[in-house]
Amino acid sequence: MKPPPFEYFQPTVLEEALQLLRQYGDDGVILAGGQSLLPVLNFRLTQPEVLIDINRLESSTDLEVSHIQSSQSELSFGPLTRQRDLEISSPVRKSCPLLSEAARYVGNPTIRNRGTFAGSLAHGDPAGEFPLVTTILGAEMLLLSETGSRRLNAEEFFLGHLSTALNGSELLAQIYIPCSEALTGWGFHELDVTPRALVAAAALVTLDREGKCSKARLGFAGMGPVPMRARKAEALLKGQRIGKEIILEAAHVAAVQEADPISDEMASASYRTALAKTFLVRAIGDAMKRLEERG
Numbered sequence: 001m002k003p004p005p006f007e008y009f010q011p012t013v014l015e016e017a018l019q020l021l022r023q024y025g026d027d028g029v030i031l032a033g034g035q036s037l038l039p040v041l042n043f044r045l046t047q048p049e050v051l052i053d054i055n056r057l058e059s060s061t062d063l064e065v066s067h068i069q070s071s072q073s074e075l076s077f078g079p080l081t082r083q084r085d086l087e088i089s090s091p092v093r094k095s096c097p098l099l100s101e102a103a104r105y106v107g108n109p110t111i112r113n114r115g116t117f118a119g120s121l122a123h124g125d126p127a128g129e130f131p132l133v134t135t136i137l138g139a140e141m142l143l144l145s146e147t148g149s150r151r152l153n154a155e156e157f158f159l160g161h162l163s164t165a166l167n168g169s170e171l172l173a174q175i176y177i178p179c180s181e182a183l184t185g186w187g188f189h190e191l192d193v194t195p196r197a198l199v200a201a202a203a204l205v206t207l208d209r210e211g212k213c214s215k216a217r218l219g220f221a222g223m224g225p226v227p228m229r230a231r232k233a234e235a236l237l238k239g240q241r242i243g244k245e246i247i248l249e250a251a252h253v254a255a256v257q258e259a260d261p262i263s264d265e266m267a268s269a270s271y272r273t274a275l276a277k278t279f280l281v282r283a284i285g286d287a288m289k290r291l292e293e294r295g
Contacts, residue, residue, distance in 0.1 A: 003041035010053045014063045014144075017054055017171060022146045024050045025168035031055070032080060035107065035115035036123035054079060054171075063144075063173055070095055070179075077175040083112040083120065083130075095179040098137060098186035098204060102129045105190055105197070118172045121157070124164040127196045131158055132221035133188070134177065135229060136202045141165075142174035149173075158226040181215070183207045185294075187286030189279040190221070197222050199261075199272050201279035205242065205287040213237045218250070218284070220276050223259040230254030230280075242288055251280040 011017040021028060028050035031037055040046050057065050057080065066080040070091040077086075086092050087103040106112055106120070106129050120130045121141065135154040143150045143166060150170075157165050166172060180186070183206055190200030200221040208214040216237040218230040233254035240246050255277035263269045 003038070004044055004047040006048055007050045008053065009050065010056055012056050012058055014057065014060055014173075017052060017057060018144060018146045018169075020050070020052050021171060022169045024052075028052050028168065030119075030122070030171065032119040033082070033115035034119075035111050036119060036125070068092060072179070074179055075177045077117050077177075079116065079118040079171065079173055081117045081175075083107075083115045083117055084109065086117060087112060096137065096177055097180065098188060098202060099133055099177065101186060101188045102133045102202065105129050105188070105192060105200075118175060121175065122164060122166055122172050124158055124160075124162050125196060126158070126161055126224060126226050127198070127200070127222040129188075129190070129197060129200060129221065132200055132202055132219055132227040134175065135227040136204055136217045136219050137177050138217075139178075140176045141172055142176070143170040144173040145169045145171070151176075154227070155229070160225045180204070181206050183209075183291065183294075185287030185289070185291035187283030187290075189282045189286075191275055191279075193266070198267055199223060199275040199279060201276055201283045203280065203283035203287045205237070205284060205291070207242075207291060211241060213240050213242055216250075216284075218254055218280060220254070220259060220280070223255075223261045223272060223276055228259060230258050232258050233280075237284075242284070247281055247284045247288075250284065251277045254280055 009020055029048040031051050031053040059065050065078045067078045068089050069076045075096055083106050093100045139154045141152050141157045185205050187203045190197040204217040206215040216234045218233050220228045233250040236250045255273050261269045261272040
């Protein structure tokens with residue numbers, strides 16, 4: 001199929017891009033990598049009047065468009081940071097290895113070379129790897145418009161299936177992710193039967209000096225209309241020495257008691273629950289193995 005007709009703009013400065021977003025509002029759509037947008041256009045699931053291509057947007061004092069910047073406390077990513085950069089960046093591997101790990105599961109190398117981190121988040125697919133990981137990592141999103149800015153955390157940003165807090169006049173301009181704490185292990189597992197995950201699980205586990213869990217962040221993709229935090233399971237791990245029994249219990253609580261998946265043409269709810277439980281056991285197990293390897 002071919003996309004519907006549209007008017008095309010290619011701004012080179014941030015002010016022009018924001019002016020176009022204000023002018024056309026919900027009738028316009030941003031094109032960055034296009035890996036999520038173009039299939040939607042081709043199937044005519046969306047029919048915008050205007051396409052605003054930001055690939056020639058120049059960096060300025062107000063916006064670094066394709067950078068990955070690191071500080072002692074956080075990493076920040078511009079709107080044209082490619083998914084492949086998350087996979088190979090030394091600062092990301094060092095300070096936020098869960099993000100680097102999850103990036104390997106996105107599409108294939110060709111898609112990751114073109115697709116953008118911000119574009120994947122703006123698409124808002126609850127089965128996507130990046131929405132899940134940014135939720136687990138406590139990321140914040142900077143939304144810019146001609147009239148001002150907003151900074152939302154990931155759980156405020158994702159509203160529902162393919163729905164985010166972005167309004168028609170806003171650009172997802174920056175993503176901020178806290179650097180992982182010392183003594184933190186990570187794990188990520190998914191079943192990918194289509195261009196998206198059927199179910200994915202992610203885990204971050206931080207230990208104190210006595211070897212007990214001081215903090216855990218656990219969650220799923222593909223188990224509801226938004227990426228899911230398993231807060232009851234997280235609380236169950238806190239203060240415990242992590243072993244096989246407590247991992248199995250936490251995974252059961254997360255997948256069976258907290259999640260509420262649907263049945264559809266891809267899988268039944270019960271199958272999703274079984275996958276989620278298995279993948280979370282593996283993700284927490286990987287987090288513990290990595291902690292052991294780091295001594």
